[in-house]
Amino acid sequence: MALTITCPVCGKRNGYEFKYGGEEKGPRPEEKDLNPQAWCEYVHMNKCVAGVQEEWWFHKDGCGSWFTILRDTTTNLEQEKKEAKK
Ligand SMILES: [Zn+2]
Numbered sequence: 001m002a003l004t005i006t007c008p009v010c011g012k013r014n015g016y017e018f019k020y021g022g023e024e025k026g027p028r029p030e031e032k033d034l035n036p037q038a039w040c041e042y043v044h045m046n047k048c049v050a051g052v053q054e055e056w057w058f059h060k061d062g063c064g065s066w067f068t069i070l071r072d073t074t075t076n077l078e079q080e081k082k083e084a085k086k
Helices: 036-044
Strands: 004-007 011-014 018-023 052-059 068-071 077-079
Touching: 004 077, 011 036
Parallel strands: none
Antiparallel strands: 004 011, 018 052, 052 068, 068 077
């Protein structure tokens, strides 16, 4: 099944319009007390989850937005995101 991605600006579109930006890893580490090993792990090490993971996508052939989605890596299907509690 072809990958479809829901852009927050343009709506549901064909996955070929997007560029994968990697796993969502949380905020960038603080530079204070950051050593090369910790930086290398943040940049290069991935969880490679077999299941649902949050990941970054760029709408390269559309509006130019960066955003995150939840995707099941075993089925390539986007999962509905639950809104964060306020
Ligand atoms: Zn878009």
